[in-house]
Amino acid sequence: MPLDSPSPSPSPSRLEEARSQSIGYLALAYAGQRRPLQICRSAAGYYLGTLDDDGAPFSRESAGYFPSQGMARQALASGQWQQRLCP
Secondary structure (H helix, E strand, O other): OOOOOOOOOOOHHHHHHHHHHOEOHHHHHHHOOOOEOEEEEEOOEEEEEEEOOOOOEEEEOEOOOEOOHHHHHHHHHHOOOOEOOOO
16 A cells, blocks of 8 residues: 555545445555455454455554454454554
């Protein structure tokens, strides 16, 4: 995701659109791409994010990390997680 592009102001309507469609807000706001939210893994733990067409990380959407895949899955299913507002 290009980080040198201008930072858009957090838009409540875009945030609602992303939540309602289970797509990444940052992927939408900063790259104009509608990418599905997925459970991703890094050295820091599991997080909610999006992947590019090759399966590589595209955006980290959740503000925090989850200690297990099950906890990340539960957060995604319930909507009980905090969205990052900037990359």
